[in-house]
Amino acid sequence: MQNNKLEGGKAEGRRRFVWRSALFVATALLSGCSEPRSTFQYVGKETRLLGPPGDGYKPLAGLVSTPDAAAGIAEAVADGIYGEAQIHEQRPYQVTDTPIHWIVRGNRPQPSVGGGFEIIINKRDGAILHVTHYQ
Incomplete structure (x- = not known):
């Protein structure tokens, strides 16, 4: 029992x-089937015309004051142009500091086919001044 x-x-x-x-x-x-949440919400187009920007906050070192910030901006721009897979292969990025610019270059292991990207960013306002991809 x-x-x-x-x-x-x-x-x-x-x-x-x-x-x-x-x-x-x-x-x-x-x-696993659910889509990942986005970090932003697209709200549509603005229909009214905006005037010139005012005198907003401008840090003394500029809006892009660190090599990490420059690399993040360059990666976002290059991902949109060349594709995430191609750009992430070029890590770690080479970041060069000049008095008024950051130069961010993709790092291609040798031997490899194709070249790397190069993006020049203005330190003061974060403007993208130049984008190229070497062959």
């Missing part, structure tokens, strides 16, 4: 394990 109770308990435990495992797998599969 006691042996029967043990066998029944083991069977019940197996059923619970199988049921919980199936629920876990289903939850994991369903959560």
Whole structure:
């Protein structure tokens, strides 16, 4: 009689394990199907004309004051032009500091086919001054 109770308990435990495992797998599969959340919300086009920008905040070191910021801007611009896969292959980026610009270049391992990108960014206002891709 006691042996029967043990066998029944083991069977019940197996059923619970199988049921919980199936629920876990289903939850994991369903959560993987959802699209990743964006970091921005597109609200449409502005229909009114805006005047010239005012005298907003301008840090003494400029809006783009670090090599990390310059690399992030260059990566965003290059991803949009050349594609994320091609640009990410060129990491780590080479960032050169000049008195008024950042020069960000893609780093291509040798030997490789094709060249790297080069983007020049104004330190003061973050303007993209030059974009090229070497062959």
